[in-house]
Amino acid sequence: MPNKKDTDYLSISARIRALENRLLTRERLERMVEAREDAEALKVLAECGYGELNALNGAALEHMLSTARERVFAELAAGLPDSRLLDLFRLKYDYHNAKVLVKAKATGQEARRLLVAGGRYSPEELEQGLERCGEFFRRAVERAGETMEQTGDPQLADLLLDKACFEEMGLLAKECGSAFLQGYVRLAVDAANLRSRVRCARLEKGHDFLKQVLMEGGSVSVDALLRSREVGEPFRVGPLSEASRLADELAKPGAGALTAFECECDNALMAYQEKARRTPFGEEVAAGYLFAREAELTAIRTVMAGRMAGLGPDVIRQRLRESYV
Secondary structure (H helix, E strand, O other), rough: OOOOOHHHHHHHHHHHHHHHHHHOOHHHHHHHOOOOEEEEEHHHHHHHHOOOOOOOOHHHHHHHHHHHHHHHHHHHHOOOOOOOOOOHHHHHHHHHHHHHHHHHHOOOOOOOOHOOOOOOOOOHHHHHHHOOOOOOHHHHHHHHHHHHHOOOHHHHHHHHHHHHHHHHHHHHHHHOOOHHHHHHHHHHHHHHHHHHHHHHHHHOHHHHHHHHHHOOOOOHHHHHHOOOOOOHHHHHOOOOOOHHHHHHOOOOOOOOOOOHHHHHHHHHHHHHHHHHHHHOOOOOHHHHHHHHHHHHHHHHHHHHHHOOOOOOHHHHHHHHHOOOO
């Protein structure tokens, strides 16, 4: 598939600018957080096109979010000049399902309730086999399955699939010929590596374990990460600077909660995608919108799960990331 020019995205960019008017703004999120009754919060979602939800419970919420995600993908699939851009945002659901199926096969447990829609391949397709899947994905799942059989360690299988997921994202971005998408993938890898360094430090894992979990493909090489003395040092300058500051504070056993650190990692990715709002047309507009809708679904889940758990507005706010609009 030949690389597309930014002018090939004129039509879909105009469509996306219209769709952005229905994005969940920070003001709307605040209304959901402050709503006295669940019905008031659900009314905000209805205003944004999520439809009616008669009762708030975990299953109904996940069904609503899953339906909304598939609708977004379907809306853009019809107008995107390059389907690889959409695949870049869909493939993480395939890898999630692969993790579930690999572990279910090894343990004999039921997998269906944990599978999610939204990937390139439906959960039903993956349950039936990998024949219709792309070669890269199929080989990654086969390697993870073999590792699970040989070691019985689900963590190792998950690690292989996580690395494959980011690697395939990088390959798709490169195939698209988009500097914007390649930059996004590098930042996503950097954020994942910084998270891994913090968690390894908190668990007092050694150099060998850290070497296993770190991924190539970011702006900082694995060798440079392993050589750095402080956890956040390689990211002091750049989009992850604030996250790196928190990383140094939290990278010790018994340190505080990671909520603020996780938020800053996600906020760095959001800040990168916000560049798309200053671009009149091009693949950046589509990528920014897809990222914004994913972030929106996460925000809705955070607010509604917090409400169901009886959390107060201030606690819920602490868990929210920056919004796209």
